[in-house]
Amino acid sequence: MKAEAKLQNVEQQRRPVASMDPATGKIWKTYEPASKEQVADAVQRARTAQPAWQEMGLDRRIAILRKMKQALYEQRQSIAETITRECGKPMPEAYVAEIMTSLDLMGYYLKRAPKLLRPRRWRHDNIALKFKQAISVPQPWGVVGVITPWNYPLMLPVGAVFPALVAGNAVVLKPAEYTTTIAMKLGELAHDAGVPEAVFQVVPGDGITGAALVENGVDRVVFIGSERAGRSVAKAAAERFIPVTLELGGSDPMLVLRDAPVNNAAAAAVWGRFLNAGQTCVAVKRVFVEEPIYEAFVDSVVQGVKKLRLGPGSDPNTDIGPIIREVQVKQLEMQLQDAVAKGANVLVGGRRRPDMGPLFFEPTVLTDVTSDMLVMQEETFGPILPIVPVKSADEAVEMANATRYGLSASIWTRDRRKAFELAQRIQAGAVTINDNSFHPGACDVPYGGFKHSGLGKSHGDLGLLDMVKEQYIDIDPLPSQYKPWWFRYSESMSEQLSQFIAFLHGRRVAERLRAIPAALSLLWHRNRLP
Secondary structure: OHHHHHHHHHHHOOOOEEEEEOOOOEEEEEEOOOOHHHHHHHHHHHHHHHHHHHHOOHHHHHHHHHHHHHHHHHOHHHHHHHHHHHHOOOHHHHHHHHHHHHHHHHHHHHHHHHHHOOOEEEOOOOHHHOOOEEEEEEEEOOEEEEEOOOOOOOHHHHHHHHHHHHOOOEEEEEOOHHHHHHHHHHHHHHHHHOOOOOOEEEOOOOHHHHHHHHHOOOOEEEEEOOHHHHHHHHHHHHHOOOOEEEEOOOOOEEEEOOOOOHHHHHHHHHHHHHHHHHOOOOOOOEEEEEHHHHHHHHHHHHHHHHOOOEOOOOOOOOOEOOOOOHHHHHHHHHHHHHHHHOOOEEEEOOOEOOOOOOOOEOOEEEEOOOOOOHHHHOOOOOOEEEEEEEOOHHHHHHHHOOOOEEOEEEEEOOOHHHHHHHHOOOOOOEEEEOOOOOHHHOOOOOEOOEEOOEEOOEOHHHHHHOOEEEEEEEEOOOOOOOOOOOOOOOHHHHHHHHHHHHHHHOOOHHHHHHOHHHHHHHHHHOOOOO
16 A cells, blocks of 8 residues: 555656757746556557557558658658757758658658568478468557657657558557657647547656556557666566567767778768767767777867857757756766776867856767776767777777677778678677768668667568568368378378478488378378378
């Protein structure tokens, strides 16, 4: 009783979910967090509505969802402005990483779904099964629960919600509490296009809301967020036998080999680390540079960082916007203080900028970095870039793998064959050569990590197939036929089966030819009723 009273007290003390402009610190919209009872009701309504959405058929679903895509295209400017206002990123990043990538994902699934979701016929390899008709049918899971973070508040929900809807699922989305307005807009686009309100619901809230979504027995969970929260989701889902897709954190290495074009690799490091103010899962987190070009590379990076323009995302000339919330800034300051205390050298940046607003933090470059520093051990979700010299490519690979994460990595060299070989030694879900941090925007390839960076894949064909369960249906056209493997076991049957296996799998032609009479006898005589 005391535990129940405590939980009720926590529910009563929950604060509204606030949409705040990180550039000014001003709250401009609030939402009441969904209670556990409201989440349970949402899941139940989704479960009731899902069969009709599935039975509508793929062609009709595609027609409706195509209208949703068109509406996003037509409203792209106002939606980009809302993204900038709610999470602080510059408008060009809102257009490229959010609007364009979302439209690409939608278009890809609308195009690929008719092929990927159609029933597929199979041919049995075993001659005894050749007369059967084997069919696999993709079936939707039912109700998919989606929990997404704040750093890409449109693209990441679209990457999970849209393929789930195409496949015939109902979806309940719990967006990050910092970026609820964008998620609500996504729901509005869907409903205006003709998706029934119960088929796609957005439940605003905090961690309690997300936990309630899993606890109320959705049929599949897609979670994108931190490793810590992902562990909790995975544990709760495992207790209920709910399959999960997890896209978690990363400590993504960049390997710069001695023959790399220094200035171009440095420019890539600056963009790959500091886009979205460093608040990107696949952002460059650690750079390992071979010693012959280390100093030139560091100098080029520093010069590039000094040219970056810090400011509000609404300013068309801004390169780096604010950090999303105070808790993130404090985490950055803690990691930076740890590095400096252990001997790291700050070449540029390293300060909060209260003169610009409450949540601005200068892009920062560190050298003299050691493996025991937090910036090398944890995911750094903000604009701090450590650069480390290495003696060889082998040492770079070893250091790249010295983390529990494995989301992505990049290699910079003119030797593409060597890069391809090194890439296969790196423990990461994606390795890009002579480019970085772009691949979540490539809608036609699978995206996901190794190790503690997650389970499963999104985007590409696998992202759609993740939203269905494959059902195998087998049709025997001869219902009156007694099957040769049914009961009436005997010594002669064992001998015939041994010869049948020799016929199927014998290595020598003579051996297989000798087995033919026994194989035919097995198939012919045992087809008759006993």
